[in-house]
Amino acid sequence: MRLLPRYRRAARALTAVTLAGVLGASGAAPYISTLPIAAYADTQSELDAARAQLSEIGAEYQALQEKLQQAGAELEETASQIESTQQELDQAQKLLSQNVSDDYKQGNVSLIDILLSSTDFTDLISRVFYAGKVNDAQTEAIDQVKELQTQLEEQQAQQQANLEATQAQVDEQAANQARASALVASLSAELQAELEAEAAQNENLASGIQSAEDASNGASNVPVAGNGSTDNAGGTVSGGGSTGGGSSNNSNNTNNSGGGTQGGGSTPAPSPTPEPDPAPPTNSGGSATVSSPISYALAMAGQPYVSAGESLAEGGFDCSGLVYYAYRQIGITLPRSSGSQYTYFKNNAGRFTTNKNELQYGDVVFFPGHVAFYVGNGQVFGATRPGQVAGYGNINWYGTFLGGGQL
Structure with a gap:
Protein backbone atom coordinates (compact mmCIF):
# COMPACT_ATOMS: atom_id res chain seq x y z
CA MET A 1 0.00 0.00 0.00
CA ARG A 2 1.37 3.41 -0.90
CA LEU A 3 1.49 6.07 1.79
CA LEU A 4 0.66 9.66 1.24
CA PRO A 5 3.64 12.02 1.53
CA ARG A 6 2.72 13.20 5.00
CA TYR A 7 2.45 9.62 6.20
CA ARG A 8 5.78 8.72 4.65
CA ARG A 9 7.37 11.57 6.60
CA ALA A 10 5.71 10.39 9.78
CA ALA A 11 6.93 6.87 9.17
CA ARG A 12 10.53 8.04 8.69
CA ALA A 13 10.33 10.07 11.87
CA LEU A 14 8.97 7.09 13.77
CA THR A 15 11.74 4.88 12.42
CA ALA A 16 14.37 7.43 13.54
CA VAL A 17 12.89 7.65 17.01
CA THR A 18 12.77 3.86 17.28
CA LEU A 19 16.40 3.60 16.13
CA ALA A 20 17.47 6.18 18.64
CA GLY A 21 15.68 4.26 21.36
CA VAL A 22 17.39 1.04 20.34
CA LEU A 23 20.81 2.72 20.31
CA GLY A 24 20.09 4.29 23.65
CA ALA A 25 19.02 1.01 25.13
CA SER A 26 22.09 -0.74 23.83
CA GLY A 27 24.40 1.93 25.28
CA ALA A 28 25.82 2.90 21.88
CA ALA A 29 27.00 6.52 21.62
CA PRO A 30 25.79 8.69 18.73
CA TYR A 31 29.44 9.09 17.57
CA ILE A 32 29.03 11.04 14.37
CA SER A 33 26.80 13.77 15.74
CA THR A 34 28.43 14.50 19.13
CA LEU A 35 32.22 14.05 18.95
CA PRO A 36 32.95 16.89 16.48
CA ILE A 37 30.77 19.24 18.54
CA ALA A 38 32.62 18.32 21.75
CA ALA A 39 36.01 18.77 20.09
CA TYR A 40 35.03 22.19 18.77
CA ALA A 41 33.75 23.21 22.18
CA ASP A 42 37.03 22.19 23.82
CA THR A 43 39.09 24.12 21.25
CA GLN A 44 36.95 27.22 21.60
CA SER A 45 37.18 27.02 25.37
CA GLU A 46 40.97 26.74 25.19
CA LEU A 47 41.13 29.68 22.79
CA ASP A 48 38.94 31.85 25.02
CA ALA A 49 41.00 31.01 28.10
CA ALA A 50 44.30 31.70 26.32
CA ARG A 51 42.99 34.99 24.95
CA ALA A 52 41.90 36.15 28.40
CA GLN A 53 45.16 35.14 30.07
CA LEU A 54 47.39 36.66 27.39
CA SER A 55 45.36 39.89 27.43
CA GLU A 56 45.80 40.13 31.20
CA ILE A 57 49.52 39.46 30.91
CA GLY A 58 49.71 42.01 28.09
CA ALA A 59 48.04 44.76 30.12
CA GLU A 60 50.56 44.11 32.90
CA TYR A 61 53.38 44.13 30.37
CA GLN A 62 52.35 47.52 28.98
CA ALA A 63 52.31 49.00 32.48
CA LEU A 64 55.78 47.58 33.16
CA GLN A 65 57.09 49.04 29.90
CA GLU A 66 55.90 52.49 30.89
CA LYS A 67 57.50 52.18 34.34
CA LEU A 68 60.77 50.98 32.87
CA GLN A 69 60.80 53.76 30.29
CA GLN A 70 60.51 56.27 33.13
CA ALA A 71 63.09 54.39 35.19
CA GLY A 72 65.55 54.53 32.30
CA ALA A 73 65.08 58.30 32.03
CA GLU A 74 65.64 58.70 35.79
CA LEU A 75 68.78 56.56 35.69
CA GLU A 76 70.18 58.62 32.86
CA GLU A 77 69.34 61.90 34.57
CA THR A 78 71.08 60.80 37.76
CA ALA A 79 74.11 59.57 35.79
CA SER A 80 74.24 62.95 34.04
CA GLN A 81 74.14 64.77 37.40
CA ILE A 82 76.92 62.57 38.72
CA GLU A 83 79.05 63.29 35.66
CA SER A 84 78.48 67.04 35.94
CA THR A 85 79.20 67.14 39.67
CA GLN A 86 82.32 65.00 39.26
CA GLN A 87 83.65 67.40 36.61
CA GLU A 88 82.98 70.37 38.90
CA LEU A 89 84.68 68.55 41.75
CA ASP A 90 87.72 67.75 39.61
CA GLN A 91 88.06 71.40 38.58
CA ALA A 92 87.62 72.67 42.15
CA GLN A 93 90.19 70.22 43.46
CA LYS A 94 92.74 71.15 40.82
CA LEU A 95 92.25 74.86 41.46
CA LEU A 96 92.49 74.41 45.21
CA SER A 97 95.57 72.24 44.92
CA GLN A 98 97.25 74.84 42.74
CA ASN A 99 96.35 77.69 45.11
CA VAL A 100 97.71 75.84 48.14
CA SER A 101 100.85 74.94 46.23
CA ASP A 102 101.40 78.58 45.25
CA ASP A 103 100.82 79.84 48.81
CA TYR A 104 103.15 77.23 50.25
CA LYS A 105 105.90 78.28 47.85
CA GLN A 106 105.35 81.95 48.79
CA GLY A 107 105.18 81.25 52.51
CA ASN A 108 101.67 82.68 52.88
CA VAL A 109 100.52 80.22 55.55
CA SER A 110 98.74 80.78 58.88
CA LEU A 111 97.77 77.98 61.31
CA ILE A 112 94.74 79.64 62.90
CA ASP A 113 92.49 79.25 59.86
CA ILE A 114 93.45 75.60 59.55
CA LEU A 115 92.43 75.04 63.18
CA LEU A 116 89.09 76.81 62.73
CA SER A 117 88.17 75.05 59.49
CA SER A 118 89.16 71.49 60.49
CA THR A 119 86.22 69.16 61.05
CA ASP A 120 88.05 66.56 63.15
CA PHE A 121 91.53 65.55 64.31
CA THR A 122 92.30 63.58 61.14
CA ASP A 123 91.26 66.54 59.03
CA LEU A 124 93.43 68.84 61.16
CA ILE A 125 96.50 66.64 60.76
CA SER A 126 96.07 66.48 56.99
CA ARG A 127 95.75 70.27 56.83
CA VAL A 128 98.72 70.87 59.12
CA PHE A 129 100.71 68.74 56.68
CA TYR A 130 100.83 71.82 54.49
CA ALA A 131 102.38 73.70 57.41
CA GLY A 132 100.75 76.98 57.59
CA LYS A 133 98.11 79.45 56.77
CA VAL A 134 95.13 79.26 54.46
CA ASN A 135 93.63 82.52 53.29
CA ASP A 136 89.93 83.22 53.06
CA ALA A 137 89.77 82.36 49.37
CA GLN A 138 91.27 78.94 50.01
CA THR A 139 88.92 78.30 52.92
CA GLU A 140 86.01 79.02 50.60
CA ALA A 141 87.52 76.73 47.98
CA ILE A 142 87.88 73.93 50.54
CA ASP A 143 84.23 74.35 51.53
CA GLN A 144 83.22 74.19 47.86
CA VAL A 145 85.10 70.92 47.39
CA LYS A 146 83.50 69.48 50.52
CA GLU A 147 80.04 70.53 49.33
CA LEU A 148 80.61 69.01 45.91
CA GLN A 149 81.85 65.76 47.43
CA THR A 150 78.76 65.56 49.65
CA GLN A 151 76.53 66.32 46.68
CA LEU A 152 78.25 63.65 44.61
CA GLU A 153 77.84 61.03 47.32
CA GLU A 154 74.13 61.88 47.62
CA GLN A 155 73.69 61.55 43.85
CA GLN A 156 75.51 58.24 43.82
CA ALA A 157 73.33 56.96 46.67
CA GLN A 158 70.26 58.05 44.70
CA GLN A 159 71.56 56.25 41.64
CA GLN A 160 72.01 53.07 43.66
CA ALA A 161 68.44 53.34 44.94
CA ASN A 162 67.21 53.90 41.38
CA LEU A 163 69.17 50.89 40.16
CA GLU A 164 67.65 48.66 42.84
CA ALA A 165 64.12 49.87 42.10
CA THR A 166 64.67 49.36 38.38
CA GLN A 167 66.07 45.88 38.96
CA ALA A 168 62.87 44.96 40.83
CA GLN A 169 60.81 46.14 37.85
CA VAL A 170 63.01 44.22 35.40
CA ASP A 171 62.62 41.08 37.52
CA GLU A 172 58.86 41.57 37.42
CA GLN A 173 59.05 41.95 33.65
CA ALA A 174 61.07 38.73 33.36
CA ALA A 175 58.41 36.87 35.34
CA ASN A 176 55.73 38.34 33.07
CA GLN A 177 57.64 37.21 29.99
CA ALA A 178 58.09 33.71 31.40
CA ARG A 179 54.34 33.34 32.01
CA ALA A 180 53.51 34.59 28.53
CA SER A 181 56.09 32.35 26.88
CA ALA A 182 54.90 29.24 28.74
CA LEU A 183 51.29 29.97 27.85
CA VAL A 184 51.99 30.46 24.14
CA ALA A 185 54.18 27.34 24.03
CA SER A 186 51.33 25.26 25.47
CA LEU A 187 49.04 26.14 22.55
CA SER A 188 48.81 24.38 19.24
CA ALA A 189 50.16 26.10 16.14
CA GLU A 190 46.57 26.57 14.98
CA LEU A 191 45.55 28.41 18.16
CA GLN A 192 48.73 30.50 18.12
CA ALA A 193 47.96 31.57 14.55
CA GLU A 194 44.40 32.49 15.50
CA LEU A 195 45.57 34.59 18.45
CA GLU A 196 48.17 36.30 16.24
CA ALA A 197 45.40 37.26 13.84
CA GLU A 198 43.21 38.60 16.64
CA ALA A 199 46.10 40.59 18.11
CA ALA A 200 45.83 43.14 15.30
CA GLN A 201 42.57 44.31 16.87
CA ASN A 202 43.40 43.72 20.54
CA GLU A 203 46.20 45.84 22.04
CA ASN A 204 46.45 43.90 25.29
CA LEU A 205 46.56 40.59 23.46
CA ALA A 206 49.26 41.94 21.14
CA SER A 207 51.30 43.02 24.19
CA GLY A 208 50.89 39.57 25.73
CA ILE A 209 52.22 37.94 22.58
CA GLN A 210 55.04 40.49 22.45
CA SER A 211 55.94 39.63 26.04
CA ALA A 212 56.22 35.97 25.06
CA GLU A 213 58.48 36.88 22.15
CA ASP A 214 60.63 39.20 24.27
CA ALA A 215 61.29 36.35 26.70
CA SER A 216 63.77 34.95 24.21
CA ASN A 217 66.08 38.00 24.01
CA GLY A 218 67.55 37.40 27.47
CA ALA A 219 67.84 41.12 28.31
CA SER A 220 65.76 40.75 31.48
CA ASN A 221 68.32 38.24 32.73
CA VAL A 222 71.13 40.83 32.58
CA PRO A 223 71.43 42.60 35.95
CA VAL A 224 70.72 46.31 35.91
CA ALA A 225 74.05 48.10 36.41
CA GLY A 226 75.36 51.63 36.56
CA ASN A 227 78.79 53.17 36.59
CA GLY A 228 78.32 55.35 39.65
CA SER A 229 79.95 54.31 42.93
CA THR A 230 79.23 55.39 46.49
CA ASP A 231 83.00 55.31 46.99
CA ASN A 232 83.79 58.24 44.71
CA ALA A 233 87.18 58.67 43.13
CA GLY A 234 87.53 62.27 44.19
CA GLY A 235 89.31 61.44 47.45
CA THR A 236 89.28 63.56 50.59
CA VAL A 237 90.46 67.09 51.09
CA SER A 238 93.98 67.25 52.47
CA GLY A 239 95.00 70.76 53.35
CA GLY A 240 93.36 72.08 50.22
CA GLY A 241 94.52 69.25 47.96
CA SER A 242 93.02 65.87 47.23
CA THR A 243 94.47 62.53 48.21
CA GLY A 244 92.54 60.98 45.37
CA GLY A 245 94.10 63.24 42.84
CA GLY A 246 90.69 64.34 41.62
CA SER A 247 90.42 61.35 39.29
CA SER A 248 87.21 61.26 37.35
CA ASN A 249 84.49 58.70 37.91
CA ASN A 250 82.26 60.03 35.19
CA SER A 251 80.60 58.10 32.40
CA ASN A 252 83.18 59.08 29.82
CA ASN A 253 85.55 56.55 31.33
CA THR A 254 84.98 53.36 29.39
CA ASN A 255 86.69 51.31 32.08
CA ASN A 256 84.18 52.20 34.78
CA SER A 257 82.31 49.96 37.14
CA GLY A 258 79.26 49.78 34.92
CA GLY A 259 80.65 46.84 33.00
CA GLY A 260 77.86 44.52 32.05
CA THR A 261 80.22 41.54 32.01
CA GLN A 262 79.88 41.01 35.71
CA GLY A 263 76.78 39.36 37.06
CA GLY A 264 75.83 37.57 33.87
CA GLY A 265 76.40 40.24 31.22
CA SER A 266 77.57 39.44 27.74
CA THR A 267 81.26 38.94 27.03
CA PRO A 268 82.88 42.09 25.63
CA ALA A 269 83.71 41.94 21.97
CA PRO A 270 85.74 44.25 19.77
CA SER A 271 83.83 47.01 18.05
CA PRO A 272 82.46 45.51 14.84
CA THR A 273 82.86 47.03 11.44
CA PRO A 274 79.28 48.01 10.59
CA GLU A 275 77.53 46.50 7.66
CA PRO A 276 76.44 48.87 4.88
CA ASP A 277 73.29 50.75 5.74
CA PRO A 278 70.09 48.98 4.74
CA ALA A 279 67.97 50.66 2.11
CA PRO A 280 66.35 53.56 3.93
CA PRO A 281 62.62 53.06 4.50
CA THR A 282 60.48 55.38 2.46
CA ASN A 283 59.13 58.37 4.33
CA SER A 284 56.47 60.71 3.06
CA GLY A 285 57.99 63.56 5.04
CA GLY A 286 61.09 64.00 2.86
CA SER A 287 63.83 62.30 0.94
CA ALA A 288 65.86 59.73 2.87
CA THR A 289 69.56 60.14 3.40
CA VAL A 290 72.13 57.71 4.76
CA SER A 291 74.10 58.73 7.82
Missing part, protein backbone atom coordinates in the same frame (compact mmCIF):
# COMPACT_ATOMS: atom_id res chain seq x y z
CA SER A 292 77.27 56.96 8.96
CA PRO A 293 76.54 57.05 12.72
CA ILE A 294 73.34 55.05 12.33
CA SER A 295 75.22 52.15 10.74
CA TYR A 296 77.33 51.85 13.90
CA ALA A 297 74.19 52.02 16.02
CA LEU A 298 72.39 49.34 13.98
CA ALA A 299 75.39 47.04 14.44
CA MET A 300 74.57 47.09 18.18
CA ALA A 301 71.13 45.50 17.71
CA GLY A 302 70.47 42.98 20.47
CA GLN A 303 72.87 44.53 23.01
CA PRO A 304 71.40 44.82 26.53
CA TYR A 305 70.37 48.09 28.13
CA VAL A 306 73.04 49.11 30.66
CA SER A 307 72.61 52.27 32.68
CA ALA A 308 75.32 54.78 31.71
CA GLY A 309 76.69 52.24 29.22
CA GLU A 310 78.39 53.66 26.14
CA SER A 311 80.54 50.79 24.85
CA LEU A 312 80.66 47.03 24.37
CA ALA A 313 83.27 46.91 27.12
CA GLU A 314 80.50 47.91 29.53
CA GLY A 315 78.20 45.15 28.27
CA GLY A 316 75.64 47.41 26.60
CA PHE A 317 74.22 50.90 26.25
CA ASP A 318 71.64 53.29 27.55
CA CYS A 319 69.79 55.44 25.02
CA SER A 320 72.15 58.42 24.92
CA GLY A 321 75.14 56.11 25.33
CA LEU A 322 74.32 54.39 22.03
CA VAL A 323 74.05 57.75 20.22
CA TYR A 324 77.27 58.89 21.91
CA TYR A 325 78.99 55.67 20.81
CA ALA A 326 77.76 55.88 17.21
CA TYR A 327 78.96 59.45 16.71
CA ARG A 328 82.25 58.80 18.46
CA GLN A 329 83.00 56.16 15.81
CA ILE A 330 83.14 58.91 13.19
CA GLY A 331 85.23 61.24 15.35
CA ILE A 332 82.46 63.38 16.87
CA THR A 333 82.24 63.56 20.67
CA LEU A 334 78.74 64.47 21.81
CA PRO A 335 77.56 65.47 25.26
CA ARG A 336 76.70 62.38 27.24
CA SER A 337 73.06 62.72 28.41
CA SER A 338 69.95 62.82 26.21
CA GLY A 339 69.06 66.28 27.53
CA SER A 340 72.46 67.77 26.73
CA GLN A 341 72.48 65.99 23.35
CA TYR A 342 69.12 67.57 22.58
CA THR A 343 70.50 71.03 23.32
CA TYR A 344 73.62 70.31 21.28
CA PHE A 345 71.70 69.11 18.23
CA LYS A 346 69.20 71.94 18.47
CA ASN A 347 72.04 74.47 18.38
CA ASN A 348 74.47 72.75 16.00
CA ALA A 349 72.58 70.43 13.66
CA GLY A 350 72.73 71.26 9.99
CA ARG A 351 69.05 70.43 9.88
CA PHE A 352 66.72 70.20 12.90
CA THR A 353 62.94 69.85 12.85
CA THR A 354 60.10 69.53 15.32
CA ASN A 355 57.82 68.11 12.61
CA LYS A 356 57.73 64.30 12.50
CA ASN A 357 56.77 64.40 8.83
CA GLU A 358 60.05 66.10 7.97
CA LEU A 359 62.29 63.49 9.60
CA GLN A 360 64.82 61.67 7.44
CA TYR A 361 66.57 58.34 7.78
CA GLY A 362 69.43 58.57 10.26
CA ASP A 363 68.09 61.60 12.15
CA VAL A 364 68.70 61.61 15.88
CA VAL A 365 65.27 62.05 17.49
CA PHE A 366 64.51 63.30 20.99
CA PHE A 367 61.78 62.75 23.57
CA PRO A 368 61.61 63.63 27.28
CA GLY A 369 64.33 61.43 28.79
CA HIS A 370 64.95 59.46 25.61
CA VAL A 371 66.90 59.65 22.34
CA ALA A 372 67.11 57.29 19.33
CA PHE A 373 67.75 57.13 15.58
CA TYR A 374 64.96 57.54 13.04
CA VAL A 375 64.77 54.73 10.46
CA GLY A 376 61.67 55.76 8.49
CA ASN A 377 57.99 54.79 8.39
CA GLY A 378 57.43 56.06 11.91
CA GLN A 379 60.04 53.70 13.38
CA VAL A 380 63.08 54.44 15.54
CA PHE A 381 66.09 52.38 16.59
CA GLY A 382 67.88 52.66 19.89
CA ALA A 383 68.55 51.39 23.39
CA THR A 384 65.01 51.53 24.66
CA ARG A 385 64.72 50.75 28.36
CA PRO A 386 66.08 48.50 31.14
CA GLY A 387 65.19 44.87 30.51
CA GLN A 388 65.13 45.32 26.73
CA VAL A 389 67.81 44.97 24.08
CA ALA A 390 68.68 47.62 21.52
CA GLY A 391 66.14 47.42 18.72
CA TYR A 392 63.26 49.03 16.87
CA GLY A 393 60.13 50.74 18.13
CA ASN A 394 57.30 53.02 17.08
CA ILE A 395 58.08 56.71 17.33
CA ASN A 396 54.83 57.25 19.24
CA TRP A 397 55.85 54.93 22.10
CA TYR A 398 58.22 57.38 23.77
CA GLY A 399 56.05 60.35 24.61
CA THR A 400 56.18 63.91 23.28
CA PHE A 401 58.38 64.33 20.21
CA LEU A 402 60.81 67.18 20.89
CA GLY A 403 62.62 67.25 17.55
CA GLY A 404 65.31 65.59 15.49
CA GLY A 405 68.05 66.16 12.96
CA GLN A 406 71.63 65.43 11.91
CA LEU A 407 74.94 67.20 12.39
